Amino acid sequence: MxxxxxxxxxxxxxxxxxxxxxxxxxxxxxxxxxxxxxxxxxxxxxxxxxxxxxxxxxxxxxxxxxxxxxxxxxxxxxxxxxxxxxxxxxxxxxxxxxxxxxxxxxxxxxxxxxxxxxxxxxxxxxxxxxxxxxxxxxxxxxxxxxxxxxPMVTLRSGLDGDPHALWVDQAAGARAATGHLADLGHQYIRHLAGPRDWIEADARMQGYLLELSDRDLPTLPPIQGDWTAEFGYWAGRQLMMGNDATAFFCSNDEMALGVLHAAHSLHLRVPQDISVVGFDDIPAAQHFWPPLTTVRLDFAELGRRCVQMLLYGRDDTTVDVEPRLIARDSSGPAHSAR
Missing domain, CATH: 1.10.260.40 (lambda repressor-like DNA-binding domains)
Structure with a gap:
């Protein structure tokens, strides 16, 4: 329309x-x-x-x-x-x-x-x-x-308990991504966040920070991005040349693609030198080189539940769409500090 x-x-x-x-x-x-x-x-x-x-x-x-x-x-x-x-x-x-x-x-x-x-x-x-x-x-x-x-249904990344909201725990997905890298031995994990005024981007950033805090890992300042592979490439190059991280958690798969490109351009191996995790699990993610570890949200199920909740009201099936970590080849054990 x-x-x-x-x-x-x-x-x-x-x-x-x-x-x-x-x-x-x-x-x-x-x-x-x-x-x-x-x-x-x-x-x-x-x-x-x-x-x-x-x-x-x-x-x-x-x-x-x-x-x-x-x-x-x-x-x-x-x-x-x-x-x-x-x-x-x-x-x-x-x-x-x-x-x-x-x-x-x-x-x-x-x-x-x-x-x-x-x-x-x-x-x-x-x-x-x-x-x-x-x-x-x-x-x-x-x-x-x-x-x-x-009558209204809103897709939200927070405000659990809002009677109009189909709540999606974006922070839990970010914690899963960050925790996955920490479990692989990474202590210095960079986060490329989404735009400052996006609710989803903020929730994913907060999940990253909470997971680092709970594990007593060093907190590196998140970098505010714009969702694009272009930003991921240029930010990734600058950060990798600073040698201050062994892993990147990106707030979406497009920025993660840019980070992979940046690593290849600097002759760094993924995941042997740098591990990369994205978010969304776009269809192309499994065909990146190497295939991208990412967090999957069932967007099709979100759409279905929106309609069900709008027409029939809230029940136990209309809330808490849980993200799921999809482990592929772009993440691996941490090497010694660079």
């Missing part, structure tokens, strides 16, 4: 009508769908607001003969990296199996106006539920200030 229109040029939508009429957007939807479960004065107030705003129902008007749109909205404030892209695909597949369609709004900016406009656009499609895939805390802060949101 295309991104929502600019708030400066967009036509009025159901949320605008709801605000003017002093009702919920669900009530506006019921008026559009000719529901009988409305007081005449409420219907008249909504119709008057529609006329005042010159509101013309679009997609919702095609649902006049049913009280349900059978549509789920996805708000994504994230570029099409492997994990989020696969999760959205899985949401779409799981929704189809349940007889639902999916409308997705991608937002390039995460300022409040852009997020509110995206939510307006989705609710104007008469969605019955909303899935939020966003790495930045400011997106959730904005959502908390929006009234009358539809």
């Amino acid at each position: 295309s991104s929502p229109e600019s708030p400066r040029t967009r036509a009025p939508n159901m949320r605008d009508v709801a605000r003017l009429a002093g009702v919920s957007y669900q009530t506006v939807s019921r008026v559009i769908n000719n529901s009988d479960a409305l007081r005449p004065e409420t219907r008249d107030r909504v119709v008057a607001a529609m006329e005042q705003l010159h509101y013309r129902p679009n997609r919702a008007a095609r649902a006049l003969k049913t009280s349900r749109s059978r549509t789920i909205g996805v708000l994504a404030s994230i570029r099409a990296t492997y994990g989020p892209a696969l999760t959205i695909q899985a949401i779409e597949a799981a929704a189809v199996k349940e007889g639902f369609y999916v409308n997705t709004a991608h937002v390039a900016e995460t300022d409040e106006q852009s997020i509110v406009s995206a939510v307006d656009w989705l609710t104007d499609q008469d969605i019955e539920g909303l899935v939020i895939i966003a790495p930045q805390q400011r997106v959730f802060d904005t959502l908390a200030r929006i009234d009358q949101l539809p």
Whole structure:
């Protein structure tokens, strides 16, 4: 789906009508769908607001003969990296199996106006539920200030106990990666972290730091990256030339690929001289040279559980998607300090 229109040029939508009429957007939807479960004065107030705003129902008007749109909205404030892209695909597949369609709004900016406009656009499609895939805390802060949101599920890397959140323990995956390297005898482990404002990146960095602390290992400052192999290559070269680490834990597989390239360019052997661990287990990871040790998150299962939780509520199967370490040839026993 295309991104929502600019708030400066967009036509009025159901949320605008709801605000003017002093009702919920669900009530506006019921008026559009000719529901009988409305007081005449409420219907008249909504119709008057529609006329005042010159509101013309679009997609919702095609649902006049049913009280349900059978549509789920996805708000994504994230570029099409492997994990989020696969999760959205899985949401779409799981929704189809349940007889639902999916409308997705991608937002390039995460300022409040852009997020509110995206939510307006989705609710104007008469969605019955909303899935939020966003790495930045400011997106959730904005959502908390929006009234009358539809039923919602958020993909979170923290805030265990949030009734709307499908919680993913990213920190546990990072601890597994760091612990794996420590178990191999590595004492000096570098971490290439993701961008500073990403919730997942912060959770993985915190897991790395906690594991080092619990094992009384030296703490080397994490390096903030941008998820790209290019960054992994240049940061890896600089750090390897400093000879201050025997292992690297990277916050995603793309940066780990760059670190592998950096090691080869400096004629260092992996894993004999340098061990490398990634995160995500992208399909190509097993074909890196050497094949990459990484942490696997079942993104397809995340998407399926999002739909199940949205439609049927929370149960024991909708929480705690656990990451799993996949050991391959890029990690090995530590050699003596360089």
